[in-house]
Amino acid sequence: MVKTDEKLIVDGKRVDGRALNELRKIEMTVDIVDRADGSAQVSFGNTIAVVAAYGPRELYPRFLQEVDTGILRCRYNMAPFAVDERKHPGPSRRSTELSKVIRLSLEPAIFLEDFPKATIDVFIEIVQADGSTRVTGINGASLALALAGVPMRDLVTACSVGKVDGELVIDLNGIEDNNSDADVAFAMLPNKEKITLLQMDGLLTKEELMKLLNMAKETCKEIYKLQTKVLRQKYEVV
Amino acid sequence: MESYALELIEKGKRIDDREFDEFRKIEILPNIIKKAEGSAMVKFGETKVIAGVKMELATPFPDTPDEGMLVVNAEFTPLASPDFEAGPPGEDATELARIVDRGIRESESIELNKLCIESGEKVWGTFIDIHIINHRGNLLDCSALASFVALLHTKIPKLEDNKIVRGEYERALPIVHKPINITVCKVSDKFLLDPTFEEEKILDSRLSICLREDDKICSLQKQGSKEFTLEDVERMIDIAMKKSKEIRKLVEQH
Numbered sequence: 001m002v003k004t005d006e007k008l009i010v011d012g013k014r015v016d017g018r019a020l021n022e023l024r025k026i027e028m029t030v031d032i033v034d035r036a037d038g039s040a041q042v043s044f045g046n047t048i049a050v051v052a053a054y055g056p057r058e059l060y061p062r063f064l065q066e067v068d069t070g071i072l073r074c075r076y077n078m079a080p081f082a083v084d085e086r087k088h089p090g091p092s093r094r095s096t097e098l099s100k101v102i103r104l105s106l107e108p109a110i111f112l113e114d115f116p117k118a119t120i121d122v123f124i125e126i127v128q129a130d131g132s133t134r135v136t137g138i139n140g141a142s143l144a145l146a147l148a149g150v151p152m153r154d155l156v157t158a159c160s161v162g163k164v165d166g167e168l169v170i171d172l173n174g175i176e177d178n179n180s181d182a183d184v185a186f187a188m189l190p191n192k193e194k195i196t197l198l199q200m201d202g203l204l205t206k207e208e209l210m211k212l213l214n215m216a217k218e219t220c221k222e223i224y225k226l227q228t229k230v231l232r233q234k235y236e237v238v
Numbered sequence: 239m240e241s242y243a244l245e246l247i248e249k250g251k252r253i254d255d256r257e258f259d260e261f262r263k264i265e266i267l268p269n270i271i272k273k274a275e276g277s278a279m280v281k282f283g284e285t286k287v288i289a290g291v292k293m294e295l296a297t298p299f300p301d302t303p304d305e306g307m308l309v310v311n312a313e314f315t316p317l318a319s320p321d322f323e324a325g326p327p328g329e330d331a332t333e334l335a336r337i338v339d340r341g342i343r344e345s346e347s348i349e350l351n352k353l354c355i356e357s358g359e360k361v362w363g364t365f366i367d368i369h370i371i372n373h374r375g376n377l378l379d380c381s382a383l384a385s386f387v388a389l390l391h392t393k394i395p396k397l398e399d400n401k402i403v404r405g406e407y408e409r410a411l412p413i414v415h416k417p418i419n420i421t422v423c424k425v426s427d428k429f430l431l432d433p434t435f436e437e438e439k440i441l442d443s444r445l446s447i448c449l450r451e452d453d454k455i456c457s458l459q460k461q462g463s464k465e466f467t468l469e470d471v472e473r474m475i476d477i478a479m480k481k482s483k484e485i486r487k488l489v490e491q492h
Contacts, residue, residue, distance in 0.1 A: 003301040096332045107463040182344075184458070194465035198445065200458035201344045206475055209455055213468055 002084065002178050009165040014176070016045070020169045021215065023159075023222065028139075028230040030147055038148030040230075042140035045173055046130035051140035053148040055120035070115030074103040074122045076137055082129040098134050105138055105158065105187040105197035111151040120150055131177040132160040138187050138197065139223060146231055155227055156196060157220040158187035161212045163204060168212055170219045184209075186216040190224040193217070244440045247425050253436060254283075259477060261432040264485070266383070266492045268391045276392025276411065279371075280384040282432055286371040289384035291392045293411075295402065296363030298354070306353025306361045310339035312368040312381060319373035335368065337459050338382045338419070341448035342366075344456040345417035348389065352412045355397070362394060364411065375435040378446055382419035387489060389413055417456055418485050420478035421446040424466055429477055445471065447478040451486060 008015050018024065024045030033039035036052035043049070059065045076098040080087045102124065110120065122144065124137035135158035142156040162169060162183035164176045172183055182202025188195050200209070243253045252258065262283030271277035276291035296307045312335035314322040327335065342348065353362035366388065368381045393407035423430050423437070423444040433441060443462030450456055455475065460466075 093327075093332050093336060096329055097336050100329045100333055101460075104461070104463050108465045189465060192465070194467060195460065195471065196465045198458055198460035198471065200455065201340045203344060203346075203450075203454045203456055205454060206472075206479075209458075209475070210468075210472060213471065217468065 002175060004175060004179055007165060008176055008179060009167050009169075014164070014169065016173060020167055023171045023219065024173065026223065026226055028143065028226055030143060030230055030234055036144070036148070038144040038146065038150070040140045040143035040147065042136050042143070044132055044136045044171060046128055047133055047136045048126070048128040049133065049137040049140045050125045050127055051137060051144045052123050053120065053141070053144035053150065055148065056115040056118040056150065057121075059117060059119040065117040068113070068116055070112040070118040070120060072103055072107055072110060072112060072120050072122065074099050074106065074124070074141070076102055076124045076126070076134065078126040078129060078133070082126050101197055101199060102134060102138055102141065106141055106145070106156055108194065108196050109142070109152045109154050109156050109189055110145065111153070114151060120145070129174065131172045131174040134158075134185055135160050135187065139227065143227060143231065147234070154189035154191045155224060156187055157190045157224045157227060158185070158197060159216055159219040159223060160185055161216045161219070163202065163208060163212070168208065168215065170215055182208075184212055184216065186213065186220070188217065188220050190220055239436050240439045243436045244425065247428055247430070247437070247440075250428075252430070253434060258428060258430040259481060261481075261485075262434075264383075264488060266387055266489065268387055268492055274388075275395060276388045276390075278384045278387035278391065280380050280387060282374075282376055282380045283434070284372055284374040285376060285380050287377065287380045287384045288369045288371055289381065289388040290367050290369070291388045292365045292367070293392070293394055293402075294363045294365060295355070295400075296361055298358060298361045302350075303358035304354045304361075305350040306348070307363040308339065308343055308348065308350070308366075309363060310335045310342070310366045310368070310385065312338070312370070314370050314373075318370040322370070322373070333459075334378055334381060337378060337446055337457065338366070338368065338385050340457040341382055341417045341419050342385065342389070345415045345448065345450045345454075347386070347413055347415040347417050349412040349414055360400070364389070364392070373435065375438050376421065376432045379419050379421050379432065382417075382448070383485070383489070386417060387492060390489070416451045416486055416489070417448050418482040418489075419446060419448045420481050420485070422474035422477050424464075424470060424474075429474060431477070431481060442466075445474045447475060449479060449482040453479055
């Protein structure tokens, strides 16, 4: 947590030179974990998430199996070196909650009912954190699942939006996140335009919130283009 | 039972004959734990939650040297439901505690800067512990309300030579805003409030909305594994705004 009294937006420009509605540089690389059924690395500026998907595979111990559906398990984890002050390794209250909301954000996209007694496992490692880590993880998770050949209704695309120095912005970086008036984590099924993740904290009027959610929707559509592009490239006949 | 609840909802009725935007009978019992600096039991029908506040001396975080600390913890005690198991807080308890925490923190309800004793060295820590006593649905709204009422009744203990004198008090905890958490549930195309345990099992999704007295939204959390639309969100916020005013009025009578 770094708090600052400095202005984060001057003349419509943000600390990293971006416009209010400008994304950071996004990179998506697929197949970076050879052992996994599907994997991807996604970076939004300095935030880097490595994601691997395994399955569908048989779930053990057997008493965890569901007879009429498969289950999805997610683990969001942050590396100790991902932040300024070393993060204590292992699960925290934060990572427990984020693992849950990430799982719920992905579930609506997957045909889990086609895989009774099975599990699909998604592992998200945040190796460098500079804001918007959970949504970066979700974008990677959705790619990893698609690459693992898991049948999906749609991809899941996520982004953050928020209010910084009184202005509504997209894709918050770390310093903006820590000093924001409000921040929103958002994920949707881009073709169905359905929301699968919505978390907000801070202070917003209803009008500001609705404006932000519309910005988030448009931003997700941009990110979706990048996701489909990287998937298409992989399967293109050379 | 669950499929019957769903059948009724689709016909516009509920299993206990309530309106869709009607809460069960709310009972607020402040100051039920004498050892705590603040406490409350809140009942929504048969759902019962105790929140207790302990005030302890704490070291402030380096980036907020002049601010008191706030810590919220929740225990789903195994006595409250056959589904709860003993042990450290699980996923659901952790999520609940963090949502209650965000509502109180982001609403700026407690004047944390008035809880500084010695800048950078010593501040008051406000520890809210939520114990579920009986789980009949809607634990989150009930826990958030119990926590807020407990805070309203919290007194800061007297200090002598930098030691806490228990049982003697200096002043009330400075509370300036009134956050109320309302969870709006969606089942097929219907929206309902305060679900019972049976109704919770058939919910598609829900949105927990924390609102302040000036209608500012201070936290949101989508729960449940089905998706919803932007229009749904807008409607859910309107429903929560209306209901939060009603519940805030009720709190003011205690």
